[in-house]
Amino acid sequence: MKKFLKSMLVLSAVLLLGACGTQNQQASEEEKNEEITLYLVRHGKTFFNSTGQVQGFCDSPLTEDGIEKAKQLGEGLKDIEFDLAYSSDLGRQRNTAKLILSKTAKSKPKLTELDGFKEWNYGGYEGKTNEEMMKPVLESNGFEYDESGSQYGAMVEKLGDEGIADTIAKNDPLKAAESYDEIVTRGTAAMDKVIKDAKKNNAKNVLIVSSGGMIPTLLSITAQEEYKGEPISNCSVTTLKYKDGTYKIESIGDTQYIE
Structure with missing residues:
Protein backbone atom coordinates (compact mmCIF):
# COMPACT_ATOMS: atom_id res chain seq x y z
CA MET A 1 0.00 0.00 0.00
CA LYS A 2 2.79 2.37 0.92
CA LYS A 3 4.55 1.58 -2.36
CA PHE A 4 1.30 2.26 -4.23
CA LEU A 5 0.81 5.63 -2.53
CA LYS A 6 4.42 6.57 -3.18
CA SER A 7 4.04 5.70 -6.85
CA MET A 8 0.87 7.79 -7.09
CA LEU A 9 2.63 10.79 -5.51
CA VAL A 10 5.50 10.49 -7.96
CA LEU A 11 3.09 10.21 -10.89
CA SER A 12 1.12 13.26 -9.67
CA ALA A 13 4.33 15.27 -9.38
CA VAL A 14 5.38 14.29 -12.90
CA LEU A 15 1.97 15.23 -14.31
CA LEU A 16 2.04 18.56 -12.44
CA LEU A 17 5.49 19.40 -13.71
CA GLY A 18 4.40 18.44 -17.20
CA ALA A 19 1.36 20.69 -16.99
CA CYS A 20 3.48 23.59 -15.70
CA GLY A 21 5.98 23.03 -18.46
CA THR A 22 3.23 23.08 -21.09
CA GLN A 23 1.77 26.29 -19.62
CA ASN A 24 5.20 27.94 -19.54
CA GLN A 25 5.82 26.86 -23.13
CA GLN A 26 2.45 28.24 -24.21
CA ALA A 27 3.14 31.52 -22.39
CA SER A 28 6.56 31.70 -24.02
CA GLU A 29 5.05 31.09 -27.46
CA GLU A 30 2.37 33.72 -26.87
CA GLU A 31 5.03 36.25 -25.83
CA LYS A 32 7.12 35.31 -28.86
CA ASN A 33 4.19 35.93 -31.21
CA GLU A 34 3.29 39.38 -29.84
CA GLU A 35 3.51 42.01 -32.60
CA TYR A 122 28.00 66.44 -39.37
CA GLY A 123 31.00 67.71 -37.42
CA GLY A 124 32.51 70.90 -38.81
CA TYR A 125 29.61 71.40 -41.21
CA GLU A 126 27.08 71.90 -38.41
CA GLY A 127 25.33 75.25 -38.84
CA LYS A 128 26.85 75.88 -42.27
CA THR A 129 24.76 75.90 -45.44
CA ASN A 130 23.62 72.65 -47.02
CA GLU A 131 25.45 73.78 -50.16
CA GLU A 132 28.80 73.96 -48.36
CA MET A 133 28.45 70.37 -47.23
CA MET A 134 26.67 68.69 -50.13
CA LYS A 135 28.08 70.45 -53.20
CA PRO A 136 31.51 68.76 -52.99
CA VAL A 137 29.86 65.38 -52.36
CA LEU A 138 27.65 65.75 -55.43
CA GLU A 139 30.29 67.19 -57.73
CA SER A 140 32.91 64.58 -56.82
CA ASN A 141 30.43 61.95 -58.00
CA GLY A 142 29.40 63.60 -61.26
CA PHE A 143 26.28 65.44 -60.08
CA GLU A 144 25.34 69.11 -59.80
CA TYR A 145 24.12 70.88 -56.69
CA ASP A 146 20.91 72.93 -56.74
CA GLU A 147 18.73 74.18 -53.88
CA SER A 148 15.85 71.89 -54.86
CA GLY A 149 18.08 68.84 -54.44
CA SER A 150 16.97 67.51 -57.83
CA GLN A 151 19.96 65.17 -58.17
CA TYR A 152 20.16 64.09 -54.56
CA GLY A 153 18.05 60.97 -55.17
CA ALA A 154 20.34 59.86 -57.98
CA MET A 155 23.35 60.38 -55.73
CA VAL A 156 21.75 58.31 -52.94
CA GLU A 157 21.07 55.53 -55.44
CA LYS A 158 24.71 55.58 -56.53
CA LEU A 159 26.47 55.99 -53.17
CA GLY A 160 23.93 54.85 -50.62
CA ASP A 161 23.80 56.40 -47.15
CA GLU A 162 27.10 54.74 -46.32
CA GLY A 163 28.93 56.46 -49.18
CA ILE A 164 27.40 59.84 -48.40
CA ALA A 165 28.15 59.70 -44.67
CA ASP A 166 31.72 58.52 -45.20
CA THR A 167 32.37 61.19 -47.85
CA ILE A 168 31.07 63.93 -45.53
CA ALA A 169 33.27 62.57 -42.71
CA LYS A 170 36.27 62.50 -45.05
CA ASN A 171 35.65 66.08 -46.22
CA ASP A 172 34.94 67.48 -42.74
CA PRO A 173 37.72 69.98 -41.92
CA LEU A 174 37.34 69.28 -38.18
CA LYS A 175 37.32 65.49 -38.68
CA ALA A 176 34.45 65.34 -36.20
CA ALA A 177 31.64 64.07 -38.46
CA GLU A 178 30.46 60.51 -37.87
Whole structure:
Protein backbone atom coordinates (compact mmCIF):
# COMPACT_ATOMS: atom_id res chain seq x y z
CA MET A 1 0.00 0.00 0.00
CA LYS A 2 2.79 2.37 0.92
CA LYS A 3 4.55 1.58 -2.36
CA PHE A 4 1.30 2.26 -4.23
CA LEU A 5 0.81 5.63 -2.53
CA LYS A 6 4.42 6.57 -3.18
CA SER A 7 4.04 5.70 -6.85
CA MET A 8 0.87 7.79 -7.09
CA LEU A 9 2.63 10.79 -5.51
CA VAL A 10 5.50 10.49 -7.96
CA LEU A 11 3.09 10.21 -10.89
CA SER A 12 1.12 13.26 -9.67
CA ALA A 13 4.33 15.27 -9.38
CA VAL A 14 5.38 14.29 -12.90
CA LEU A 15 1.97 15.23 -14.31
CA LEU A 16 2.04 18.56 -12.44
CA LEU A 17 5.49 19.40 -13.71
CA GLY A 18 4.40 18.44 -17.20
CA ALA A 19 1.36 20.69 -16.99
CA CYS A 20 3.48 23.59 -15.70
CA GLY A 21 5.98 23.03 -18.46
CA THR A 22 3.23 23.08 -21.09
CA GLN A 23 1.77 26.29 -19.62
CA ASN A 24 5.20 27.94 -19.54
CA GLN A 25 5.82 26.86 -23.13
CA GLN A 26 2.45 28.24 -24.21
CA ALA A 27 3.14 31.52 -22.39
CA SER A 28 6.56 31.70 -24.02
CA GLU A 29 5.05 31.09 -27.46
CA GLU A 30 2.37 33.72 -26.87
CA GLU A 31 5.03 36.25 -25.83
CA LYS A 32 7.12 35.31 -28.86
CA ASN A 33 4.19 35.93 -31.21
CA GLU A 34 3.29 39.38 -29.84
CA GLU A 35 3.51 42.01 -32.60
CA ILE A 36 5.01 45.43 -31.81
CA THR A 37 4.18 48.48 -33.95
CA LEU A 38 6.83 51.19 -34.11
CA TYR A 39 5.81 54.68 -35.28
CA LEU A 40 8.92 56.50 -36.55
CA VAL A 41 8.18 60.24 -36.77
CA ARG A 42 10.43 62.93 -38.17
CA HIS A 43 10.42 66.08 -36.03
CA GLY A 44 8.52 69.20 -37.05
CA LYS A 45 10.04 71.85 -39.30
CA THR A 46 12.80 73.90 -37.65
CA PHE A 47 14.46 77.24 -38.17
CA PHE A 48 17.49 75.58 -39.81
CA ASN A 49 15.18 73.58 -42.08
CA SER A 50 13.83 76.92 -43.27
CA THR A 51 17.22 78.57 -43.79
CA GLY A 52 18.93 75.61 -45.46
CA GLN A 53 21.51 75.12 -42.72
CA VAL A 54 23.10 71.83 -41.73
CA GLN A 55 21.45 70.44 -38.61
CA GLY A 56 22.74 67.24 -37.08
CA PHE A 57 23.84 67.18 -33.46
CA CYS A 58 23.35 70.95 -33.34
CA ASP A 59 19.79 72.14 -32.83
CA SER A 60 17.36 74.90 -33.74
CA PRO A 61 13.81 75.54 -32.51
CA LEU A 62 10.63 74.39 -34.19
CA THR A 63 9.01 77.04 -36.37
CA GLU A 64 5.38 78.05 -35.87
CA ASP A 65 4.54 75.76 -38.78
CA GLY A 66 6.56 72.96 -37.20
CA ILE A 67 4.67 73.34 -33.92
CA GLU A 68 1.30 73.44 -35.66
CA LYS A 69 2.05 70.37 -37.79
CA ALA A 70 3.24 68.44 -34.73
CA LYS A 71 -0.07 69.26 -33.02
CA GLN A 72 -1.97 68.15 -36.12
CA LEU A 73 -0.04 64.91 -36.14
CA GLY A 74 -0.87 64.43 -32.48
CA GLU A 75 -4.56 64.83 -33.31
CA GLY A 76 -4.21 62.25 -36.08
CA LEU A 77 -2.54 59.74 -33.75
CA LYS A 78 -4.54 60.54 -30.61
CA ASP A 79 -6.50 57.28 -30.60
CA ILE A 80 -3.36 55.14 -30.62
CA GLU A 81 -2.44 53.97 -27.14
CA PHE A 82 1.32 54.45 -27.04
CA ASP A 83 2.87 52.20 -24.41
CA LEU A 84 6.39 53.63 -24.82
CA ALA A 85 7.79 56.84 -26.33
CA TYR A 86 11.32 57.81 -27.37
CA SER A 87 13.32 60.68 -28.85
CA SER A 88 16.87 61.91 -28.31
CA ASP A 89 17.86 64.92 -26.19
CA LEU A 90 17.70 67.20 -29.25
CA GLY A 91 15.05 69.85 -28.55
CA ARG A 92 13.41 69.55 -31.96
CA GLN A 93 12.79 65.84 -31.42
CA ARG A 94 11.84 66.08 -27.74
CA ASN A 95 9.38 68.94 -28.31
CA THR A 96 7.76 67.22 -31.29
CA ALA A 97 7.26 64.08 -29.21
CA LYS A 98 5.74 66.09 -26.34
CA LEU A 99 3.35 67.89 -28.70
CA ILE A 100 2.20 64.56 -30.16
CA LEU A 101 1.72 62.97 -26.74
CA SER A 102 -0.15 66.04 -25.45
CA LYS A 103 -2.99 65.22 -27.85
CA THR A 104 -3.36 61.52 -27.10
CA ALA A 105 -6.67 60.48 -25.61
CA LYS A 106 -5.03 57.51 -23.92
CA SER A 107 -2.45 57.28 -21.13
CA LYS A 108 0.74 59.25 -21.79
CA PRO A 109 3.98 57.25 -21.45
CA LYS A 110 7.14 58.79 -20.04
CA LEU A 111 9.41 60.10 -22.82
CA THR A 112 12.75 58.27 -22.86
CA GLU A 113 15.75 59.92 -24.56
CA LEU A 114 18.29 57.78 -26.43
CA ASP A 115 21.37 59.12 -28.25
CA GLY A 116 20.82 56.54 -30.96
CA PHE A 117 17.89 58.55 -32.33
CA LYS A 118 19.90 61.74 -32.82
CA GLU A 119 20.47 62.97 -36.36
CA TRP A 120 23.83 62.19 -38.00
CA ASN A 121 26.70 64.21 -36.55
CA TYR A 122 28.00 66.44 -39.37
CA GLY A 123 31.00 67.71 -37.42
CA GLY A 124 32.51 70.90 -38.81
CA TYR A 125 29.61 71.40 -41.21
CA GLU A 126 27.08 71.90 -38.41
CA GLY A 127 25.33 75.25 -38.84
CA LYS A 128 26.85 75.88 -42.27
CA THR A 129 24.76 75.90 -45.44
CA ASN A 130 23.62 72.65 -47.02
CA GLU A 131 25.45 73.78 -50.16
CA GLU A 132 28.80 73.96 -48.36
CA MET A 133 28.45 70.37 -47.23
CA MET A 134 26.67 68.69 -50.13
CA LYS A 135 28.08 70.45 -53.20
CA PRO A 136 31.51 68.76 -52.99
CA VAL A 137 29.86 65.38 -52.36
CA LEU A 138 27.65 65.75 -55.43
CA GLU A 139 30.29 67.19 -57.73
CA SER A 140 32.91 64.58 -56.82
CA ASN A 141 30.43 61.95 -58.00
CA GLY A 142 29.40 63.60 -61.26
CA PHE A 143 26.28 65.44 -60.08
CA GLU A 144 25.34 69.11 -59.80
CA TYR A 145 24.12 70.88 -56.69
CA ASP A 146 20.91 72.93 -56.74
CA GLU A 147 18.73 74.18 -53.88
CA SER A 148 15.85 71.89 -54.86
CA GLY A 149 18.08 68.84 -54.44
CA SER A 150 16.97 67.51 -57.83
CA GLN A 151 19.96 65.17 -58.17
CA TYR A 152 20.16 64.09 -54.56
CA GLY A 153 18.05 60.97 -55.17
CA ALA A 154 20.34 59.86 -57.98
CA MET A 155 23.35 60.38 -55.73
CA VAL A 156 21.75 58.31 -52.94
CA GLU A 157 21.07 55.53 -55.44
CA LYS A 158 24.71 55.58 -56.53
CA LEU A 159 26.47 55.99 -53.17
CA GLY A 160 23.93 54.85 -50.62
CA ASP A 161 23.80 56.40 -47.15
CA GLU A 162 27.10 54.74 -46.32
CA GLY A 163 28.93 56.46 -49.18
CA ILE A 164 27.40 59.84 -48.40
CA ALA A 165 28.15 59.70 -44.67
CA ASP A 166 31.72 58.52 -45.20
CA THR A 167 32.37 61.19 -47.85
CA ILE A 168 31.07 63.93 -45.53
CA ALA A 169 33.27 62.57 -42.71
CA LYS A 170 36.27 62.50 -45.05
CA ASN A 171 35.65 66.08 -46.22
CA ASP A 172 34.94 67.48 -42.74
CA PRO A 173 37.72 69.98 -41.92
CA LEU A 174 37.34 69.28 -38.18
CA LYS A 175 37.32 65.49 -38.68
CA ALA A 176 34.45 65.34 -36.20
CA ALA A 177 31.64 64.07 -38.46
CA GLU A 178 30.46 60.51 -37.87
CA SER A 179 31.34 57.64 -40.16
CA TYR A 180 28.47 55.45 -41.33
CA ASP A 181 29.63 52.61 -39.07
CA GLU A 182 29.44 54.93 -36.05
CA ILE A 183 25.92 56.02 -37.01
CA VAL A 184 24.77 52.42 -37.50
CA THR A 185 26.30 51.30 -34.20
CA ARG A 186 24.34 53.78 -32.10
CA GLY A 187 21.17 53.34 -34.17
CA THR A 188 21.30 49.57 -33.73
CA ALA A 189 21.83 49.92 -29.98
CA ALA A 190 18.80 52.24 -29.73
CA MET A 191 16.50 49.90 -31.66
CA ASP A 192 17.66 46.91 -29.61
CA LYS A 193 16.89 48.87 -26.44
CA VAL A 194 13.40 49.73 -27.67
CA ILE A 195 12.54 46.12 -28.50
CA LYS A 196 13.94 44.93 -25.17
CA ASP A 197 11.83 47.53 -23.32
CA ALA A 198 8.76 46.67 -25.38
CA LYS A 199 9.02 42.96 -24.59
CA LYS A 200 9.61 43.66 -20.90
CA ASN A 201 6.53 45.92 -20.72
CA ASN A 202 4.32 43.95 -23.13
CA ALA A 203 4.15 47.09 -25.27
CA LYS A 204 2.21 46.99 -28.51
CA ASN A 205 2.58 50.58 -29.79
CA VAL A 206 5.80 52.59 -29.59
CA LEU A 207 6.40 56.22 -30.63
CA ILE A 208 9.91 57.14 -31.82
CA VAL A 209 10.67 60.74 -32.87
CA SER A 210 13.92 61.09 -34.81
CA SER A 211 15.29 62.98 -37.85
CA GLY A 212 15.34 62.95 -41.63
CA GLY A 213 18.78 61.37 -41.94
CA MET A 214 18.53 58.94 -39.05
CA ILE A 215 15.15 57.41 -39.89
CA PRO A 216 16.39 56.07 -43.27
CA THR A 217 19.39 54.64 -41.42
CA LEU A 218 17.08 52.90 -38.94
CA LEU A 219 15.10 51.47 -41.85
CA SER A 220 18.29 50.24 -43.49
CA ILE A 221 19.31 48.58 -40.23
CA THR A 222 15.99 46.85 -39.67
CA ALA A 223 14.43 46.29 -43.12
CA GLN A 224 17.13 46.88 -45.71
CA GLU A 225 15.46 44.87 -48.47
CA GLU A 226 12.24 46.89 -48.19
CA TYR A 227 13.52 50.46 -47.91
CA LYS A 228 14.27 52.02 -51.31
CA GLY A 229 15.27 55.55 -50.30
CA GLU A 230 11.80 57.10 -50.07
CA PRO A 231 11.80 60.68 -48.68
CA ILE A 232 11.10 61.33 -45.00
CA SER A 233 9.34 64.70 -44.64
CA ASN A 234 8.87 66.73 -41.46
CA CYS A 235 6.12 65.24 -39.27
CA SER A 236 5.76 62.21 -41.53
CA VAL A 237 5.04 58.79 -40.01
CA THR A 238 6.89 55.63 -40.98
CA THR A 239 5.40 52.47 -39.51
CA LEU A 240 7.41 49.34 -38.70
CA LYS A 241 6.03 46.03 -37.46
CA TYR A 242 8.23 43.78 -35.32
CA LYS A 243 7.48 40.12 -34.67
CA ASP A 244 9.61 37.06 -33.92
CA GLY A 245 12.88 38.93 -34.50
CA THR A 246 11.82 40.34 -37.88
CA TYR A 247 10.91 43.89 -38.93
CA LYS A 248 8.47 44.66 -41.73
CA ILE A 249 7.72 48.12 -43.15
CA GLU A 250 4.02 48.95 -43.24
CA SER A 251 4.25 52.56 -44.49
CA ILE A 252 6.99 55.09 -45.28
CA GLY A 253 6.86 58.88 -44.93
CA ASP A 254 3.08 59.04 -44.47
CA THR A 255 1.90 62.68 -44.31
CA GLN A 256 -1.86 62.09 -44.34
CA TYR A 257 -2.32 63.54 -40.85
CA ILE A 258 -0.85 66.96 -41.74
CA GLU A 259 -2.21 67.44 -45.25
